[in-house]
Amino acid sequence: MQTRRLGDSDLHVSEISLGSWLTYGVGVEADKARACLDAAFEAGINFIDTANVYGQGAAESFLGDALADRPRDSYVLATKLFFPMSDTDRGLSREQVRKQLDASLARLRTDYVDxxxxxRYDEHTPLEETMEALSEAVRSGKVRYLGFSEWPADRIQAAIDMGGVEKFISSQPQYSLLHRDPENEVIPLSAANGISQIVWSPLGQGVLTGKYKPGEAPAAGTRATSEEMGGYLNDLMTTAILEAVQQFRPIAEEAGLSLSQFALAWVLREPNVASAIIGASRPEQVHENAAASGAKVDPALFARAEQIVRQAKT
Structure with missing residues (x-):
């Protein structure tokens, strides 16, 4: 497992990281989730990503318990806030930053998050208030560094230009062979300002693994058949996209990789990407995906895959 520096920080994170959206504490049983976490550490993954809203605190509580016996300096831990935790608790106000951070730390059973x-961006709270509250969190020692997810470029720039506050070191966008929007503004802006990408859904919610075949019903037990997780796949489960993914098979084989490894290697070809977040319900998935770290792929193979996606979307 190779590591990359996370923005202008002293954090070095594994190229593949383990996420907990829709999985731990929610869609995956605790013993299986623990097995995946153990597999991640075995594979050299040192970066764990979660959020307060995942399972309304359940994912953080799971991780707090599962990580309790591991040395705190042996992993990099990230969490998030913004989405509703109750009818009144939401957003990025000073009150919410303080309240949600303390609640996350309690569930995670730690004194700080890395x-x-x-x-998301909070349109109902002045950016100055949010940045001041986040800076207070860093200066209190409860937070080491700051990041954002899916912020518009103009708001990122506004935060960069603000004086007297702590700076962001990471951006967490959706990014994959099937979703390349961050290349337009977010990645160039970030790269110029010491901000790295930690990308979510690099496997297109599992579509880029090739397990969903055109014209066939999803297999039992897959994300597409889950009541909790399946709704996020609707836009990707088109015949054109599923057929395009199957066309990647010989390209991935030429690279000596599985489909999922090829898709992850494509994401990691971008220097501004520090880590690609994977979700896993089985340890084997963790080990297979972790093997994408450090893969050397002929750029011409990536170009062929990109062309297939462009044709599928026209």
């Missing part, structure tokens, strides 16, 4: 991220 990375605290704004899960």
């Amino acid at each position: 990375l605290y991220q704004c899960h």
Whole structure:
């Protein structure tokens, strides 16, 4: 497992990281989730990403219990805030930053998180208030570094230009062969300002693994058949996309990789990407995906895959 520096920080994170959206504490049983976490550490993954809203605190509580016996300096822990935790608790106000951070730390059973991220931009709170509250969190020692997820470029720039506050070191966008929007503005802006990408859904919610075949019903037990998780796949489960993914098979084989490894290697070809977040319900998935770290792929193979996606979307 190779590592990359996370923005302008002293954090070095594994190229593959383990996420907990829709999985731990929610869609995956605790013993299986623990097995995946153990597999991640065995594979050299040192970066664990979660959020307060995942399972309304359940994912953080799971991780707090599962990580309790591991040395705190042996892993990099990230969480987030923004989405509703109750009818009144939401957003990025000073009150919410303080309240949600303390609640996350209690569930995670730790005194600090390495990375605290704004899960989305809060249009109802002045940016100055949010940045001041986040800076207070860093200066209190409860947070080491700050990040954001899916912020528009103009708001990122506004935060960069603000004086007297702590700076962001990470951006968490959706990014994959099937979703390349961050290349337009977010990645160039981030790269110029010491901000790295930690990308979510690099496997397109599992579509890029090739397990969903065109014209066939999803297999039992897959994300597409889950009541909790399946709704996020609707836009990707089109015949054109599923057929395109199957066309990647010979390309991945030429690279000596599985489909999922090829898709992860594609994401990691971008220098501004520090880590690709995977979700897993089985340890084997963790080990297979972790093997994408350090893969050397001929750029011409990536170009062929990109062309297939462009044709599928026209």
